[in-house]
Each structure stands twice: as C-alpha cells, then as structure tokens.
Amino acid sequence: KAGVTQTPRYLIKTRGQQVTLSCSPISGHRSVSWYQQTPGQGLQFLFEYFSETQRNKGNFPGRFSGRQFSNSRSEMNVSTLELGDSALYLCASSLFWGKDTQYFGPGTRLTVL
C-alpha cells in the first residue's frame, strides 16, 4: 500500500503571499491531520478532517485553513505568509478520527523570505 504523500516537498515564498499544500492519505484512510513543526515550538497540531468535516482545530490563527475532499485528499492553505510560518508541515492519515494510529507523510518544507 502506498504511504501518505505530500506535495510539494519544498516551497519558497515571500511574506504576504499565500500557499496551498496537498496531502493524499493512505488508501482507505478517511481522517487527515495537519501539523506544523518548528525548532522552537516542536510539533503542533493544526487541524483534523474526517469525512470532509473539520473535527478538531489547534491554536492557530485564521490564516491557517484546510479542507478535505470526498476522496479524503486534503489541502491546507496559509494566507498572508509571515516569516514565522517557515516550518515543516506534516500531514498524517488514519482510518478514523480521534483515536487511531496516525501515519505520516514526508512533509512539506516551507520557507518564507
């Protein structure tokens, strides 16, 4: 079975721009979660989607948004980029939401200049 895939793997943007990251879960997995990883804050939960509905949301500003499609693929969007948004963005998929083992993709490295 193919693992979780994320595109693009690397991205360079400038302040004020917006960015969209994509995640394809493991086949059959219906829940997708997003995380931000930085050296200072570690791994922080952004949001979780299941059946196209956001089930949980972390403590991030409204500039961070996401969505899930009927095929369980998910996208996250960051608008009005700030330097502090530079991070590794990780996507994880699981069979169901809330309490299930999550399997992670390789991540998207976002650099904001």
Add this chain to the structure above:
Amino acid sequence: SQELEQSPQSLIVQEGKNLTINCTSSKTLYGLYWYKQKYGEGLIFLMMLQKGGEEKSHEKITAKLDEKKQQSSLHITASQPSHAGIYLCGADRFGNQFYFGTGTSLTVIP
C-alpha cells in the same frame, strides 16, 4: 506548558550500548504513541500502548506504559547507528487534539 515532557532532550551513546527515553504526561494518558523521525523527514510509527503496564517490542526497541505514573519509557537494546534520530511520544485525548512530546535526539557513535 508542555503536556508531554521527554527526557533526556538529547542522548549520545556508543554503538552497542543500551538506552532509555522517558515521556511523562501532566494529564491522564488514554493512549501513548512512539514515533521516530529522521531530521527533516516524516514520522515513522513505532508502537502504541493503551493499557497500564502494557509492554511492546519492535526489533530491539521496547516501550512500556506506567499508567499510575502517567509515564512511558522507550528502551533500546544494543543500539546501532540506524537507531539515530528524534524520538517523539504522542498522546491522544479522546477525540481532542493529538499532542506530541518535546522530543529526544539520539546520536549513536559507531
């Protein structure tokens, strides 16, 4: 404040040595996960512990959950360079967001 504290923050060991990483929760643990991450890459699932006293092994890695102490330990026997990376514990809170620990960086010197 961090809900999951890991110790030590970093560890440098000689190949062949045993080592232990601890993960302590400030809240009740319902399920504890261990992951490994190579720098800049995704997380690799190692194992999940659900019940107090539960112990699981995967190759030379053993993890145990002490529900009363709200703590889990990860033990590596006869470490190898392939064990190097960042080890992260994570916990879910019944439908709420998933939390990760502060991470432990492991270096194994050949």
